[in-house]
Amino acid sequence: MSNFDLEKMVSTVDNLSTCLDVMLCLKNPEGGKEILGTYEKLDSLVISFDDQISTLKNVLIKEKNARQTYFQKQVDELKMIVDRCEHMITNIPLNSFHTNEPEHLFNQNGTKDFKVNMNNMSMSPVASSWTDMYSPTETTIHQNTMSNNTMMSAIMGHSKFHTSKQILDTPLLKLVDNDEMNSVPKYMKGRLNSLNINTVIDSINKALENKYEILRKPKSSLKKKDLDAYNDWKIQQSTVGQGQYFVTAEDITKYSETKVDKTTLNIIPILRHLKRLKESRVGGFVFYLPY
Structure with missing residues (x-):
């Protein structure tokens, strides 16, 4: 009696009772038809669910592919913008700085030091090899010099130009x-x-x-x-x-x-x-x- 499992026995009796109900129902023609009808409805419902799940799966796959295509397009455009910016940084020359800078513009590490002797830098808008007959007018020199000064202010972080422009935008x-x-x-x-x-x-x-x-x-x-x-x-x-x-x-x-x-x-x-x-x-x- 020590090995007797009452719960297992009750479960077994319940299963046997269910089986007996099914057998009795099958002996009755009306009961058999009811079970078969219920089975057919369940089978039809399962097939319908399978179709709906398959349709939903296809929709999700299409949405996933569309999202991937959209995001990839955005990434490609961003890469293109980055490439253009790098190209501009590399190839747009600054008139304020020529390749023949004097030695005192370089620090001990051999890199350009924009803060050293800034007031003594050459700001000439024309090359020294030009002859007098091709020298620009005084007005042109003044305009180029102003342009260079504006560029220098932007490099050194001066905000005076931006401030005045913003005020004009008011x-x-x-x-x-x-x-x-x-x-x-x-x-x-x-x-x-x-x-x-x-x-x-x-x-x-x-x-x-x-x-x-x-x-x-x-x-x-x-x-x-x-x-x-x-x-x-x-x-x-x-x-x-x-x-x-x-x-x-x-x-x-x-x-x-x-x-x-x-x-x-x-x-x-x-x-x-x-x-x-x-x-x-x-x-x-x-x-x-x-x-």
């Missing part, structure tokens, strides 16, 4: 002429003239330039006063919309030294009418956006 308001003033309704302009309008436009342009000059600087280089304004502008930018230039009345007062008084506020509708300015009122704040 959208500024165009001045108003007398013809445009004549198109402004009488009730809107009152006794105001184009000089009054352009004075306000100059103030707004100055505020835009000074503001975005600060925004383009690295945060680490800003003083606390400008850093606080920088952080406020970033919060306001999320309200106005990314990529949209704007100023507030506070910006105009602070960065153009022009007080936004009642006269200035009366001129704002005229600037909107002449499509120089747009207004955005969000959360109790008024933002002025150049067209």
